[in-house]
Amino acid sequence: MAEPILEVRNLKTGFYSKKGIFYAVEDVNFTLMPGRTLGIVGESGCGKSVTCLSMLKLLPERNSLIEENSSVRMHGEELTKKSRREMCKIRGNEIAMIFQDSMTSLNPVMTIERQMVEPFMVHQKLSRAEARRKSLDMLKKVGIPSPETKIKQFPHQLSGGQRQRVMIAMALSCNPQVLIADEPTTALDVTIQAQIVRLMKELQEKLDTAIILITHDLGVVAEMADEIMVMYAGNVVEKAGKRELFEEPLHPYTKGLLASIPSLAKDTDRLYTIEGVVPSLQDMPRGCRFCDRCEYSMPRCREENPALGRIQGREVRCFLYNEKQPKEGDI
Ligand SMILES: Nc1ncnc2c1ncn2[C@@H]1O[C@H](COP(=O)(O)OP(=O)(O)OP(=O)(O)O)[C@@H](O)[C@H]1O
Ligand SMILES: [Mg+2]
Numbered sequence: 001m002a003e004p005i006l007e008v009r010n011l012k013t014g015f016y017s018k019k020g021i022f023y024a025v026e027d028v029n030f031t032l033m034p035g036r037t038l039g040i041v042g043e044s045g046c047g048k049s050v051t052c053l054s055m056l057k058l059l060p061e062r063n064s065l066i067e068e069n070s071s072v073r074m075h076g077e078e079l080t081k082k083s084r085r086e087m088c089k090i091r092g093n094e095i096a097m098i099f100q101d102s103m104t105s106l107n108p109v110m111t112i113e114r115q116m117v118e119p120f121m122v123h124q125k126l127s128r129a130e131a132r133r134k135s136l137d138m139l140k141k142v143g144i145p146s147p148e149t150k151i152k153q154f155p156h157q158l159s160g161g162q163r164q165r166v167m168i169a170m171a172l173s174c175n176p177q178v179l180i181a182d183e184p185t186t187a188l189d190v191t192i193q194a195q196i197v198r199l200m201k202e203l204q205e206k207l208d209t210a211i212i213l214i215t216h217d218l219g220v221v222a223e224m225a226d227e228i229m230v231m232y233a234g235n236v237v238e239k240a241g242k243r244e245l246f247e248e249p250l251h252p253y254t255k256g257l258l259a260s261i262p263s264l265a266k267d268t269d270r271l272y273t274i275e276g277v278v279p280s281l282q283d284m285p286r287g288c289r290f291c292d293r294c295e296y297s298m299p300r301c302r303e304e305n306p307a308l309g310r311i312q313g314r315e316v317r318c319f320l321y322n323e324k325q326p327k328e329g330d331i
Helices: 048-055 084-090 112-123 128-141 160-173 190-207 218-224 242-247 252-259 299-303
Strands: 006-017 020-032 037-041 064-066 071-074 095-098 178-182 210-214 227-232 235-241 309-311 314-316
Touching: 006 048, 020 048, 020 235, 037 048, 037 218, 048 178, 048 210, 095 160, 112 128, 112 160, 128 160, 160 178, 160 190, 178 190, 190 210, 190 218, 210 218, 218 242, 227 242, 227 252, 235 242, 235 252
Parallel strands: 037 210, 037 227, 095 178, 178 210
Antiparallel strands: 006 020, 006 064, 006 071, 227 235, 235 314, 309 314
């Protein structure tokens, strides 16, 4: 059996504030195999980006911390203990990330050409002319119009969608073994979106790349992911194969998310919405974090946060199912 390329265990990440440490991500565990795609979904503020930024040690050092027993292993090698410098080498080479915010991740005072060409020269040892040719080719592939002109420009001279595509071109061109794509297609129109999804799939097929795909777009997840991890308020609340999850969501939050997808087939006047909002980090309930918004909540849900339990080969954090779990010591 193939070895996992990435294993994340007990990931717990917090931010310092005047009132103490608040955890944005807690008890996140997953394993990623080469050539597979894990989709991460959940409402805004649920900890999707923090999960991925923690894995790459990209959170600001001054106000964040990753708890001691958190572990992120790539090919069995622990990444949480690596220095910033070592991580720098791994990023953009073995692991590439497409960031949610294209403006902050491109360097505003460097032309696109400089930002694209140099990594090719450093990581793939190409000559400047070859690196330029490859860069132009990649820009064409992600649908940038007049790449010859655009490559000479600075990030602020491009539209948001174009910047996003430059970043995607840069991430894909380093042939990563792991690609983390945080809302890669949100700013793009549907035709370009389909093109980007196709490019990511091509890369995956060619190099057996493992992909972590964060998106609000359940359509993109349905197309790309093999497995889906649903996050709510910093916790994983459900993890299952794509088919199982779409056909039979277990967690009340997942049910709500899926029910909120507009459907042409369903003849309804109003779209379903999950009432309420995600609790803030400073104000996490003691019990289940979804409890206040859950139509199935029981008194116990207010008292303790259920653990992620295993049921029918999938994982769910909810007392509705955990009740049925065999307790330790049971046969
Ligand atoms: N640098 C930071 N300093 C302090 N708090 C932060 C920082 N980055 C994120 N957070 C907090 O961590 C929580 C999780 O944020 P995160 O960016 O992971 O959400 P997300 O699931 O990616 O949301 P979205 O879908 O809007 O991108 C939020 O409450 C956010 O305010
Ligand atoms: Mg995010």
